[in-house]
Amino acid sequence: MQALRYARATSIDEAMRMLQEGGETARVLAGGTDVIVQARERRRVIGLFVDIKHIPEVMALEYDPQRGLRIGSAVPLYRVYGDANVQRVYPALRAAAHVIGGKAIQGRASLGGNLSNASPAADSIPTMMASEAVAEIAGPNGRRDVRVNEFCTGPGRNVLQPGEFVVTLRFPQPAPHTGQAWERFIPRNEMDIAVVNAACALTLSGDTVTAARIAIGAVAPTAIMVPAAAEALVGRRLTDDTIAAAGAAAKDAAIPIEDMRGTVRQRKHLADVLVQRVVRAAAEKARGN
């Protein structure tokens, strides 16, 4: 690791001032599970870490049945998946947060970090996209909102402008009779990066799907929404055929690369399989809600 400076911010304004002074090589430090590794392995030149963990807002987790869920961008994952409201209302988010890294990582890593790192295979991003999460961003020109499904622009790239960082992630309260599900495929049983992951939020009226949001990861430069998969379901009764159509739409939408984690053929196939699985699982939960 190169010698670098560390600064601790206690307010959003102070953090922005520090980032501005640090210039191009300043980075926000939350749990550090990505950026410290990048600095140590010299994959990124970092001159200044601005630690945001001492800013109350980015460490807050609040739930209100009217307004939904707010998770500070640096809240460690163990607090996310350990929260009773998250477990009850946002089970897919709980499932994804629970398997990122191992226990030690989950004590530090955050949703804001997982999102800002913008890995195509990030486990939390598809479920945030399916849940209509919004990132609240602070920056030199004030606050702005960006939908999570519009946040990532490529592998390791996102919409953040110099001096900006994610403060909070907002999740709307799901409509009645909505279920959410998330799954990934890894060759191991834990401590692995997704070959493909998928998330679904689905609302039922009786047996008919009234709304659906489906996202898949590790099959494109960013995690992607699959509107065609949702269209295959909405307004229809859930049957093996409609579910298969949703899977086929995901397979068509997937444009993966081949690397050491999987082949194109395997990933397209798994996009199909996992989307079918999350649709079934989400429908199961929707019936119970």
Added chain:
Amino acid sequence: MVATPQKPAYKVIGTRPVRPDGVDKVTGRAAYGADVVLEGMLFGSVLRSPHAHARIKRIDTSKALALPGVKAIITNADFPAQESGTLDLGEGSANPKWLVDNVLAGDKVLYHGHAVAAVAAVDWHTAEEALGLIDVEYELLPFVINVREAMLDAAPILHHDLRTNVRARNVDTPKDRETNVAMHMRVEKGDLAAGFAEADIVIEREFTTSQFHQGYIEPQNGTAHWNHDGQITVWTSTQGAFSVRDQVATLLNQPVARIKVVPMEIGGGFGGKIPVYLEPVAALLSKKTGHPLKMWMSREAVFQATGPTSATWNRVKIGAKRDGTLVAADVSLCFAAGAYPGSAVGAGVLCALAPYAIPNQRIDGFDVVTNTPKTAAYRAPGAPAAEYAVEATVDEIARALDMDPLDLRLKNAPEEGDTNSSGAPWPRIGAKAVITAIKESAHYNSEIQGDNVGRGIALGFWFNGGMESSSSVAVNPDGSVSLILGSTDIGGTRASLAMQLAEALGVPYEAIKPQVVDTDSIGYTAVTGGSRTTFAGGWVAYDLGQEIRKRLTERAARIWGVDISTVTYHDDAMITGTDKDGKEQRFTFEEICRRLPSTGGHIAVSAMSRRNTAGPAYAGHIADVKVDRETGKVTVLRYTAVQDVGTAIHPSYVEGQIQGGAAQGIGMALQEEYWYDDQGHLRNGSFLDYRMPVANDLQPIEVILVEVPNPGHPFGVRGVGEVPIVPPQAAIRNALRDAIGVNFYHTPVTPTRILDELLPRA
């Protein structure tokens, strides 16, 4: 547990005492290689090749040397010139010329990650920073990763002076032209053509295996101090302190008297911690700077540049009669040695058909250089790939003949007096006992249920080694016994050797205080490897025990004023006799030890042993698997490892060795492999992407110990550590055949490869 009736009623052997190194390890106090801290210590780091194959045209270190805090930089040119020759490493050997070029590249880099230059600096980060300032000009050369492609006439040549060493008669392998084939050996017996003519069925198959890494948790490390008087001290985690001493002495052209190697606690080796990488570099940087210097590898460097096993390409042709008798076998093994010759293909050749008594056979082995890291020993080196190919083919024969795969194996299993592949008779071996134990096991007799579920079995064989061991023993006045060992303790040798000394003396295990010492403090001891240490070290412990019994008997006789022949040392360490007045006398072990200082002094003895009576090891594994046809994911539902262990000295350690070997073998079978991109770059040099199984990937591995004592050892010891890695690849592969009806011909059988078979062709 199946015990043979010959086993005596031991007092200590077969119990499960607490390990002597346990407290330090669970409290974190145990000092591993990277824990060494010395006054004035510098830190070293290594620049590695970004290319798979390139000529080094120029190395400019001036900018790096100008960085504040940088003390020295060395390259291959700083080492004394080496002639080609043979340096014995204990488990395998090395050519000093190749060894030094692997430590720091000579005129060419031969693999991605090959060490090019080393920096000494005041701290680790400065050393790392300096690496980026070293300017190396490379001329890129065509490279070859795959063993089969490396054997082609048109393949890029790694070493222009390499010629094939042909150790086979009547073959047309050329000996006089540029090649990547370093060696061709052949072992044969009987009449192959006649054997196949006798066969009712002949099955011929071809197999490949990926490159696997030992995956030890502790990265390679080395600390050295080249003192101003010319004395060199090296601290390192190694399987063999004397092997490190000899390698460092050769590479630095120094007499061994100048070099002391201090072995630290070792965090895994599995064969990979025998060759030196950093130790001679640290020594040379210490010489150049006048300071002690410490180095360690990143995990990426460990994957890129230390001991993976060979990727292999193997062919097996076996002929059988309708009744299941195997009559002929023709085997060809091609092993990628990595950048320099010296794969384990020779051991593969000798092990391939060892589970069977086949009268007519021929086994060819080819050692082939490739642009991949120089391979090192890995747990039964050579055997897993060779025996996997045979065990898979035998399984197909059993299916073709509609025979139970276990009955077929039992029918053809060798026993004492049968000859092995090189024609030598087998001593007492446990092959049939292992197969019988499988047949009687609860697992094999259980039903398997459900769709896409299957069961497979496979056998494994490994020779086990003997080699040299030394120990010293000092008897203390309080009845305790210090046991000084030259063997570094990877898998419990302090406990197992202390137990054998305790058994030999008739004292409790707790009376023995084992300790591993440096190379100046004990006689020559070969590496902890080859499943030899409990065997050979046990022989030394036994010999030392006999000598101490004799000395204590002499002392009692002297105290009682009688002839030694009238005094008896009993197996419970009680010494009895009649004194010169005719009165019956007795000493407990503690009583006579207390008298030692005042009756002629303490007792201390040393001994070495080199015996070639190591007992071969047989194993058989049963695997139940379930396949998710949608994702290709395999779940191991149940796994049992059966093994002839001779005598289990400390059964918990023995079971641990077997479970560890099986776990590594299952990783090879299903998940692990080196992944190179089209530039010859290793892309998965991390534990994240080199997918070793994690704890919850495996069910508890059941172990059945079969004890067929080795007649060549006083306590019947056979090595146990290596053979359990041999059967898993074939056991799992055969189980997959049973589960989904597909025969796989490559390991690992990853979900990707399973889907390739199950999905409809595009």
